[in-house]
Every structure is written in structure tokens, then in C-alpha cells.
Amino acid sequence: MPASAAEVVGSRSPGAQPAALTLSGVACTFVSKDAPGQRYTAVENVDLHIGAGEFVSVVGPTGCGKSTLLNMAAGLLAPSAGSVAVFGEPLTALNRRAGYMFQTESLMPWRTALANVSAGLEFRGTPLKEATALAQEWLARVGLAGFGDRYPHQMSGGMRKRASLAQTLVLDPDIILMDEPFSALDIQTRQLMENEVLQLWQAKRKAVLFITHDLDEAIAMSDRVVVMSAGPASYPMGEFVIDIPRPRDVAEIKSTPRFRELHAGIWDVLRGEVLKGYQQQLQKVA
Amino acid sequence: MWQMIKPRAATMRAWQLGLLVLLFLFWDAMTRPGFIPPFMFDNDRQAAFFFGQPLAIFERIWAWFVTDADIYRHLTVTLMETAMAFAIGACSGLAGGLWLALSPTASALLEPYIKAFNAMPRIVLAPIFSVWFGLGMGSKVALGVTLVFFIVFFNVYQGVKEVSPVVLANARMLGASQRQLLRHVYLPSATSWVFSSLHTSVGLAFVGAVVGEYLGSSQGVGYLILQAEGTFDINTVMAGILVLTAFALALDGLVGRIEKRLMKWQPKVGEVEKL
Numbered sequence: 354m355p356a357s358a359a360e361v362v363g364s365r366s367p368g369a370q371p372a373a374l375t376l377s378g379v380a381c382t383f384v385s386k387d388a389p390g391q392r393y394t395a396v397e398n399v400d401l402h403i404g405a406g407e408f409v410s411v412v413g414p415t416g417c418g419k420s421t422l423l424n425m426a427a428g429l430l431a432p433s434a435g436s437v438a439v440f441g442e443p444l445t446a447l448n449r450r451a452g453y454m455f456q457t458e459s460l461m462p463w464r465t466a467l468a469n470v471s472a473g474l475e476f477r478g479t480p481l482k483e484a485t486a487l488a489q490e491w492l493a494r495v496g497l498a499g500f501g502d503r504y505p506h507q508m509s510g511g512m513r514k515r516a517s518l519a520q521t522l523v524l525d526p527d528i529i530l531m532d533e534p535f536s537a538l539d540i541q542t543r544q545l546m547e548n549e550v551l552q553l554w555q556a557k558r559k560a561v562l563f564i565t566h567d568l569d570e571a572i573a574m575s576d577r578v579v580v581m582s583a584g585p586a587s588y589p590m591g592e593f594v595i596d597i598p599r600p601r602d603v604a605e606i607k608s609t610p611r612f613r614e615l616h617a618g619i620w621d622v623l624r625g626e627v628l629k630g631y632q633q634q635l636q637k638v639a
Numbered sequence: 640m641w642q643m644i645k646p647r648a649a650t651m652r653a654w655q656l657g658l659l660v661l662l663f664l665f666w667d668a669m670t671r672p673g674f675i676p677p678f679m680f681d682n683d684r685q686a687a688f689f690f691g692q693p694l695a696i697f698e699r700i701w702a703w704f705v706t707d708a709d710i711y712r713h714l715t716v717t718l719m720e721t722a723m724a725f726a727i728g729a730c731s732g733l734a735g736g737l738w739l740a741l742s743p744t745a746s747a748l749l750e751p752y753i754k755a756f757n758a759m760p761r762i763v764l765a766p767i768f769s770v771w772f773g774l775g776m777g778s779k780v781a782l783g784v785t786l787v788f789f790i791v792f793f794n795v796y797q798g799v800k801e802v803s804p805v806v807l808a809n810a811r812m813l814g815a816s817q818r819q820l821l822r823h824v825y826l827p828s829a830t831s832w833v834f835s836s837l838h839t840s841v842g843l844a845f846v847g848a849v850v851g852e853y854l855g856s857s858q859g860v861g862y863l864i865l866q867a868e869g870t871f872d873i874n875t876v877m878a879g880i881l882v883l884t885a886f887a888l889a890l891d892g893l894v895g896r897i898e899k900r901l902m903k904w905q906p907k908v909g910e911v912e913k914l
Contacts, residue, residue: 447812
């Protein structure tokens with residue numbers, strides 16, 4: 354019953370307007386610099402599209418190339434094969450319409466929280482006064498109103514993540530890329546941040562590509578969950594539409610029957626891959 | 640009683656000063672003619688001849704700074720040479736380090752030359768600089784620059800290479816152009832490395848100036864020492880050394896101040912988050 358409840362969607366269903374982000378036939382192979390014979394294909398045959406205003410999560414076992422996928426969407430990494438398109442236009446350089454929230458510390462340590470948030474605006478030529486005002490507004494929105502003059506090392510991990518969030522969102526990007534943004538946070542802070550992100554997203558309705566290894570988080574936040582196979586050469590194995598009505602509260606939603614149904618259905622697919630990935634890592638060590 | 644005055648953070652300065660006084664007292668006792676019977680030298684005046692006498696040294700320093708007031712000209716020259724050597728060496732080191740770190744081709748091409756110049760004992764260049772730039776300040780500054788440049792250069796090079804790739808990628812995603820990356824990411828990151836080497840490089844700029852003067856000049860503290868050595872005036876030599884040491888310490892303190900000011904974004908060891 355649970356498996357059939359989770360509806361597996363066809364490969365793509367493009368609407369009238371071009372999708373915010375389209376990956377078609379994308380592959381990425383890394384070549385070792387020291388030994389050119391050694392290559393590692395992280396992802397292969399990836400077809401993925403994210404509609405405008407859609408919240409899509411990608412889950413998969415560790416080392417399945419989720420971050421690689423995101424870097425290609427951001428234009429930080431050029432795909433070895435296939436193509437990436439942003440609102441119908443092929444992506445050749447950095448993705449200017451995307452904001453990227455990194456997994457690890459990405460704030461500039463020599464800038465205060467406020468200067469970090471306004472950095473993107475400054476880079477884009479916004480007058481300093483205007484940029485600072487806007488940054489101040491966003492700091493308040495993520496709950497850091499009084500902390501603008503703090504340097505990153507003076508803030509807690511959660512505060513730094515909030516600052517990162519403000520830094521990304523103050524630019525009002527059309528596509529938001531998030532790479533396990535909350536994986537380093539404790540569970541309470543994490544739920545708070547997840548709800549905050551959902552609220553902000555609800556208000557603006559931007560396209561979101563959200564990478565996580567946490568299935569609960571993926572289901573609670575997304576419109577659609579994509580499951581990646583175990584690496585190397587991983588590919589999207591299945592897509593699940595999350596039809597839980599919004600607005601959602603990530604803590605409450607987890608006890609609803611629909612959530613558990615979806616969770617069981619996706620976990621059925623994911624479990625095998627997680628085990629496979631784990632087995633491969635064991636073999637590598639041996 | 641001992642509990643009150645034993646060495647701890649509050650009384651440390653007093654203890655440090657006390658040790659200094661003790662050192663001078665010991666020095667004075669060992670070199671005062673007739674105070675203790677000579678055990679190493681033939682007669683009791685020789686210890687004073689070889690090691691100088693603290694009281695005579697302080698007299699000399701007093702004369703330099705107060706009664707004759709003739710050291711200021713020399714000190715100004717030495718400090719100017721130090722400042723210029725440091726400024727030129729640090730700026731060119733910063734520029735060179737940034738350039739080579741950001742241009743792989745240039746760095747690959749120049750790598751053996753950089754290594755060779757760094758391995759070379761650059762003090763031996765001093766006579767050549769004297770020929771090129773004359774006996775004035777130019778040759779001392781040049782020597783100081785060669786010493787400072789490589790310290791700063793290698794630190795900047797390292798600093799740029801070790802910019803966190805995530806911070807870099809983040810700045811790029813935020814829309815930074817190549818120039819903005821240089822200004823807002825590479826430069827601040829490199830400066831922190833420059834500052835970590837600043838204590839060494841200021842010291843070396845000073846060394847360059849004094850050694851340059853010592854090898855041939857007409858003014859500067861190094862010149863004073865050289866002159867005194869020519870007449871076996873150990874007291875003046877020692878006085879010169881003490882003055883140089885005091886100024887080296889003062890320079891180091893100044894650098895520490897500036898560093899504290901500019902590097903306030905860096906976490907300090909043991910700093911607790913203030914809420």
C-alpha cells in the first residue's frame with residue numbers, strides 16, 4: 354500500500370513557460386590531476402527540471418553526486434556531457450539568476466554579518482546606502498536584527514547559517530540552490546530554520562533545488578522529491594510528488610498519516626541505494 | 640608574604656623589570672675594577688674593557704639623548720631606512736605574491752628563480768648595493784627590501800592559495816567580478832597572512848638598515864657602532880646595541896597594535912562568545 358500511494362511521476366512534464374532549471378542528459382566525470390587514467394564519474398544521464406516557483410529536493414546516499422549536481426546547476430562546474438538550461442537559455446558561465454547556499458561556512462570572515470549580507474548587492478553595483486538598508490532589513494527577517502556588527506567567528510553556527518540565508522536571499526534570485534544547508538545544525542535550530550525557509554519561500558515562490566540526505570526534511574519541505582541512485586554514475590531513480598497541503602509546519606507534519614505513507618514509499622526505493630552505497634564504501638576501505 | 644608577590648599575571652611586569660635590574664647589577668659587579676678579584680683576566684681592568692660597564696653605557700646613552708643630543712640624526716636615518724625598506728618590500732611582496740598566486744603560468748615560469756633568490760644569502764648583496772646606490776640611504780633600503788620582500792611574498796602566495804574554496808565560490812555566486820574577487824576576497828585573506836609575518840618582516844627591515852650602515856655609511860646607528868668599534872670603545876658599542884634593541888622592541892609593539900586594530904575579524908584563542 355505505501356509504495357502505490359507514492360506516485361511515481363513521468364520523466365518530465367514541461368508547462369507552457371520554460372522551466373526555471375533544466376538538466377538534460379547531464380554527466381560529470383572527474384579526472385585525477387596526478388593520474389589522468391583515474392577517472393570518477395559522479396553522475397550520468399541526469400534529467401531534471403524544476404519549474405518556476407517549485408520546491409524540489411534531491412535525496413540520495415552519501416557520495417552519490419548530489420553536490421556535483423548543484424554545482425553544475427550553479428555553473429561552478431561544467432558538465433562533461435549534456436546541457437543545463439536556465440529559463441530556457443543554455444547555461445555557459447556562472448548562473449546569474451541563482452543564489453547558492455553552501456553546506457559549509459561560506460561567509461567572508463573579514464566582513465561583519467551586515468557587510469556579508471550586503472556584499473552581493475555591493476558586487477552588483479547597488480549604492481552602499483541602499484545595500485546596507487536592504488541588508489539590515491534581511492538580517493531582521495532572519496532574526497539577526499541586533500547582530501549586524503558581529504564577525505562570523507563571534508556568531509554561533511545557527512546564526513552564521515541565518516546570515517548565509519540572508520546573504521543569498523537579499524539578492525532575490527529566481528532560483529535558490531541549497532546544499533544540505535542545515536546539516537550542521539542541531540535538531541531544534543534546524544526545524545526553526547526549515548520553517549523560516551518555508552515561510553520565506555511561500556511569500557516569494559522562487560524555484561528551489563534543495564539537496565539533503567535527510568528524507569524527513571525533503572518530504573516536509575518539497576513539492577517533489579527526487580531520489581538519486583548510489584554512486585558512481587548515479588542518476589535519478591524516481592520522483593515523488595509530495596501532495597501535502599501548504600502552509601506546512603515541519604515539526605507537526607511528520608506525525609500526519611500522509612507524511613508517513615510518502616516516507617515509507619520513498620524509503621522503499623532509497624533503502625536499497627543507501628545499502629549499496631554503504632557496501633561500496635566498505636569495499637573501498639578493504 | 641610570598642603569596643602576595645609571587646610571579647603571576649598581575650606582578651609579572653615587576654618581576655620582568657626586577658630580572659633586568661638584576662642582570663645589570665650582575666654585569667656591573669663582574670666588570671667593576673677591583674670589586675672582585677680577576678679570575679679570567681690578567682688585571683682587573685680587562686673585564687671592563689671587553690664587556691663594557693653598565694654605568695658608562697647609560698652615561699653614553701644619556702649623552703646621546705640629552706646632553707649632546709646628537710643621536711637623533713642617526714636614529715632618524717636608521718628608522719627612515721627601516722620604514723622605507725619595510726614599505727617598499729611589503730608592497731612589492733604583496734603585489735608579487737598576488738600576481739604569481741593568481742597566474743599559474745607566471746608562477747610556473749618564475750618558480751626556480753624565486754627559489755634561487757630566496758635561497759641566496761642576501762646579506763652578501765650589501766656591497767653590491769653600496770656600489771649601485773652609493774653610501775647613502777639607498778643601499779640600506781635596497782638591502783632591507785630584499786630581506787622583507789621574500790617574507791611577505793611567500794606569505795601572500797600561501798594566503799591566496801589557501802583562500803577557502805567555498806568562500807571563493809560563494810563570492811562568485813554573489814556576483815563578484817574578477818576585480819572584486821581580488822579586492823574583497825584575495826586581498827583580505829592575503830593581508831591576514833602578511834600580518835602574521837609582519838613581526839618578522841619589520842625586524843628584518845631593521846636588520847637590513849643596521850647591517851647596511853655597518854658595512855659602510857656616513858650616518859645611522861650602525862655607523863655609530865662601527866665608529867666606536869674602530870676605537871675599541873666597547874661602552875659605546877654596547878650603548879648602540881641597547882638603543883637598537885629598545886627601538887626594535889618599540890617597533891614590534893607598534894606592529895602588534897596595528898595588527899590588533901586591523902585583524903579584529905580574526906578569532907582569538909580563548910575568546911568566548913559575548914552575548
